[in-house]
Amino acid sequence: RPPGRGPKAGRRVMGSRPEPELDEIYREIILDHYRRPRNRGLVPDATVSAEGVNPICGDQLTLTLRLEGDTIAAVGFKGSGCAISQSSASLMTEAIRQRRLSDAARLKRAFEAMMIEGAAPTAELGDLEALQGVRKLPARVKCALLAWKVLGEALTERQGAATVTTEAEDDRSPAKG
Numbered sequence: 614r615p616p617g618r619g620p621k622a623g624r625r626v627m628g629s630r631p632e633p634e635l636d637e638i639y640r641e642i643i644l645d646h647y648r649r650p651r652n653r654g655l656v657p658d659a660t661v662s663a664e665g666v667n668p669i670c671g672d673q674l675t676l677t678l679r680l681e682g683d684t685i686a687a688v689g690f691k692g693s694g695c696a697i698s699q700s701s702a703s704l705m706t707e708a709i710r711q712r713r714l715s716d717a718a719r720l721k722r723a724f725e726a727m728m729i730e731g732a733a734p735t736a737e738l739g740d741l742e743a744l745q746g747v748r749k750l751p752a753r754v755k756c757a758l759l760a761w762k763v764l765g766e767a768l769t770e771r772q773g774a775a776t777v778t779t780e781a782e783d784d785r786s787p788a789k790g
């Protein structure tokens with residue numbers, strides 16, 4: 614063994630988990646968007662709005678878009694709930710801002726494929742990949758999907774207001790009577 618010239622032995626521990634630091638980076642992205650949400654606040658001259666709830670967790674989200682032709686010229690949201698739901702909304706608004714509707718629809722499909730089917734994230738998803746780890750917490754996947762469900766409703770409506778829920782409507786408890 615020539616001393617001092619070879620690769621530094623002992624730096625790499627064989628058998629350890631591959632890249633354990635990735636989870637930490639992803640957690641930081643999620644927390645950063647939760648603490649400093651981007652595009653927070655409703656767009657005053659919105660052309661489309663939609664809202665949704667995830668009753669299991671208590672997450673709420675209102676999304677507003679100002680469309681100019683087929684471009685999302687402005688996007689804003691307000692909401693409350695867990696860090697995953699709110700950071701997902703913040704990340705989503707960053708991803709779709711100034712994009713065409715067809716791009717937003719494609720991002721939505723890629724994100725849902727990643728979260729629901731476990732598909733590999735496409736490069737286009739960018740920081741949204743940080744939410745992939747939520748798949749390890751199946752009860753929270755709906756938290757991550759709420760913003761995109763609301764976006765889907767907004768894109769479908771294209772005009773006016775809509776409301777969605779992550780749950781079926783029929784299990785609502787009846788009003789007190």
Ligand code: ZN
Nearest residue numbers: 670695698756
């Ligand atoms: Zn939640």
